[in-house]
Amino acid sequence: MATPRPKTTLKELEDTQEYLTSKGFDKADLPAAKKYLKAVEEHGLRRPRPVFAAASLVLGNLKKAKISTQDRYAAMEQLAIAALDLNDPDTAKAQVAQLRVAFPKSFRVGKLEGMCLEQAGEWDAALAKYSELLEKMPSDQRLMKRKACVYKAQGKLTDAINELTVYLDTFMGDWQAWEELALLYTECAMYQQAVFCWEEVLAAQPQMHYHHRRIAEVYYTMGGEDHLRAARKYYSAAVDMSNANDVR
Amino acid sequence: ALPHTPSAKMGVKYTLSEKAYVKLILHALKFPLRNVNGVLVGRVVSDSAVEIVDAIPMLHSSLAVTPNVEIAMEQAALHAAATPGGDYTLVGYYHANELHADDRFTKAAAKIADAVAGGAAACQGGSTACALLIDSAKLGSEVVG
Numbered sequence: 001m002a003t004p005r006p007k008t009t010l011k012e013l014e015d016t017q018e019y020l021t022s023k024g025f026d027k028a029d030l031p032a033a034k035k036y037l038k039a040v041e042e043h044g045l046r047r048p049r050p051v052f053a054a055a056s057l058v059l060g061n062l063k064k065a066k067i068s069t070q071d072r073y074a075a076m077e078q079l080a081i082a083a084l085d086l087n088d089p090d091t092a093k094a095q096v097a098q099l100r101v102a103f104p105k106s107f108r109v110g111k112l113e114g115m116c117l118e119q120a121g122e123w124d125a126a127l128a129k130y131s132e133l134l135e136k137m138p139s140d141q142r143l144m145k146r147k148a149c150v151y152k153a154q155g156k157l158t159d160a161i162n163e164l165t166v167y168l169d170t171f172m173g174d175w176q177a178w179e180e181l182a183l184l185y186t187e188c189a190m191y192q193q194a195v196f197c198w199e200e201v202l203a204a205q206p207q208m209h210y211h212h213r214r215i216a217e218v219y220y221t222m223g224g225e226d227h228l229r230a231a232r233k234y235y236s237a238a239v240d241m242s243n244a245n246d247v248r
Numbered sequence: 249a250l251p252h253t254p255s256a257k258m259g260v261k262y263t264l265s266e267k268a269y270v271k272l273i274l275h276a277l278k279f280p281l282r283n284v285n286g287v288l289v290g291r292v293v294s295d296s297a298v299e300i301v302d303a304i305p306m307l308h309s310s311l312a313v314t315p316n317v318e319i320a321m322e323q324a325a326l327h328a329a330a331t332p333g334g335d336y337t338l339v340g341y342y343h344a345n346e347l348h349a350d351d352r353f354t355k356a357a358a359k360i361a362d363a364v365a366g367g368a369a370a371c372q373g374g375s376t377a378c379a380l381l382i383d384s385a386k387l388g389s390e391v392v393g
């Protein structure tokens with residue numbers, strides 16, 4: 001899925017998080033918490049503790065927070081996912097239940113219900129849920145990717161790879177899925193396939209030195225003169241692009 | 249009981265210092281959603297005893313690819329050799345998996361452990377390097393709040 005360009009910078013996000021965790025939460029600084037939640041959503045980061053605290057703060061002070069209905073539901077979703085990460089299924093289920101009342105036919109809520117099953121380790125139930133929802137909406141990208149997540153969480157890397165490959169056959173533009181697939185292939189020591197995936201990522205995001213560095217690492221790992229030369233080429237590109245900010 | 253499973257040569261006793269243990273556990277806790285690894289610094293006291301005095305955390309990403317591991321291990325080995333107080337070398341490797349209750353030692357981890365063992369063998373003429381896999385299930389249950 002193409003994510004729109006984030007409105008806040010990563011630095012702003014880190015600064016807001018730093019402020020919130022040191023003083024902002026104690027002071028119940030609602031505007032900062034709201035801003036933080038939006039920023040995390042835009043950048044697609046996984047920060048369970050601060051998100052849980054920020055979302056709880058905002059949802060616990062709805063009148064003072066002056067939050068729009070849409071933002072409120074977004075905060076509830078973020079709280080649910082953070083709660084799952086922090087091993088608090090009760091909070092998550094409470095949020096999901098409220099969201100289900102608000103959106104009775106929603107597939108997005110269905111995905112959250114599936115994630116609650118995943119957190120409980122009920123893999124087959126989660127897969128069944130996603131398959132059932134996918135029958136009604138075969139093109140729901142998030143659900144297809146969740147199936148791969150279920151397999152990855154069980155350590156079944158080959159199954160996860162298969163799911164993602166099927167997904168990418170249809171949605172070739174999802175560079176983040178290509179990135180995930182590259183990492184899975186690397187874990188399985190299937191370096192040639194990993195390189196293919198990294199090339200797709202590079203095609204989508206040629207300006208990010210991070211990707212050039214990682215494809216160089218895989219080439220280096222493969223060894224042999226040709227691959228080392230390719231690695232050197234990509235490392236040079238990465239250094240060129242990164243203003244020497246990247247320690248690696 | 250310490251929540252880790254040492255896998256080592258039979259008959260060799262490994263003593264893990266508090267500093268080393270705390271560092272490697274904290275490293276694993278700092279990156280709960282990732283695989284982490286690092287090396288153990290210490291010295292071979294005798295044929296059947298190895299003293300581990302320190303743990304040097306290495307990576308929390310790109311663990312299945314080689315360049316960063318190679319550089320980190322070289323630097324760690326130099327650091328160990330330069331530590332005052334004895335002839336310290338890399339005597340072991342620790343690893344923590346990102347998945348809960350995952351007690352597999354992946355191929356990549358095994359290769360790195362072999363490299364540490366190889367380095368240790370070169371220094372000591374007989375490998376007594378050990379590999380530690382952090383038991384994430386126990387880690388999760390022992391950390392409260």
